[in-house]
Amino acid sequence: MPSLQSVRRKIDSVKKTQKITKAMKMVAAAKLKRTQERILAARPYALKMRDAIRTLSRRVNRDAHPLLKKREGHRIEVAVVTSDRGLCGAFNANILRTAAAALKEFESAGAKVQVIVIGRKGRDFFRRRGWTVRREIVDVFDKLSFEHGMLLGNELQALENYSANRIDAVYAIYNEFKSAIQQRVVVERLLPLDWVVEISDLKEADRGTEQVPGGYLYEPSEDELLEQLLHRNFHIQAYRMLLESSAAEQGARMAAMDGATRNAGELIKKLTVYYNKTRQAAITKELMDIVGGAEALK
Template sequence: MANLKELRNRIVSIGSTMQITSAMKMVSAAKLKKAQDSITQMRPYANKLKEILSNVSATLDASENAFAEDRDVKNVLLIVVNSNRGLCGAFNSSIVKLSKKMVAEYEGQNVKVHVKAIGKKAWDAYRKTDNIHSENNDIWNDLHFEGAAAIAEEAMNGFLDGTFDRVEVVYNHFKNAAVQEATRELFLPVVPTVSENGSTGGDYIYEPSKEEILEDLIPTSLKIQIFKALLDSNASEHGARMTAMHKATDNANDLKNQLTLDYNKARQAAITNEILEIVGGAEALNG
């Protein structure tokens, strides 16, 4: 059994760790509320706009919508969305695992994969590979639509000029504070919606004109999809960190209680030994 001084030092150390993990849990809980409100308000709008975009794309030919052009896939851009910090459970590792699985699948088909890393953890996972294309770690310092639009424009321009034949986004989909789902989502090309009866598109009335509306609708919709993915990932990060720090605090508390019990047992054993020594010495003197 460890000596009393060692046990005391471990108990004090675990107590300090508990204070840190508890504080991180409270900070993440405070940030989660705002992040959760943002994604829950954005998601219906983004999903409906994506549905309209898919329906409208089905009514257009290739000359009217270059973003729907279906090509032989030779170059793929993966936008891998992770965080800048750790201590959030499997949040980062699940995205790295899924993205690397996708890289292996594409390379097995002789497709060149380019990775745009969003967040330091994604950058760390790919910076020593020849897949890395670019990175953007500063987006999390001030998450806003303009930053997401810049990421989307880079991917859109790469698709239009033929640098990439396909663009996919890998991110954590926020379900609730305890559940985040690693998700892969096709960004480009835009896939037209086909109903069960085989019909495509929808019945829309365009005002002022179809061309003017689509010229603005398609790029805006694509930028919003990226913004939604970033908001999803942001809320997922805070939820994952809050859950991880809650579990860490509970585990530290259990360990501290066990060490306190061991300390009390060791202290009682030491006191008992001292009493026995005193009694034994007294009996020896009496004898």
């Protein structure tokens, strides 16, 4: 049976841990509010840019734009976005499990795969595996800005490599922010732009747009405008993915620390009950010894 002193020390230790997890929950909640505002502000811009590219892609010669061409995916590059820190529940485990399954699927189809890792947790994971890691990017989430999205786009070098036929497809695996308590792992293909060809959902978007005889008026030309949007869109989507992952991370950490705080409270209650029972049993035993000794002296 443990001594009363050891139980007291354990209660004090759990109380200190509870204070830490509660503080971390409050910090994560504050960060979540800021990142949530940013992702909700960035999403409409990114989606509108996609709509603009979809509309333009129907009016130009797609063969003239390398980023719109589709080919067999024998050389694939995968960007895996994780966090730099832990204590966020299954946030990183879900991403890494999905990434490992996707990479194995690509390789089983005969593709040559290389990985770009964003975040320390992903870096540590892939260092212990056999996949080729072309680039590691860490410490970008503390002061996340659009420059980091451009950095990721430039590090991927996907636009130049895809146009030069050095890679056949680019995928991104990240956590999409749904709410403070819900995230969704997304495997998104960045290149080739498969969503450009799907135009069935554009009829509603075309309504209400000012038209002129013969079509739309564009300045500069449709081909030049599409070329510029295709390159800018790649950086916008990279920035959006980082924002999605950052907001999802803070939501997961807040939920994890909230659960840890509640669990610590329950553990403190159980230890306190155990401490009181043990203390009462010790007092009862001492009283019985005293009474027994008094009876022996009679």
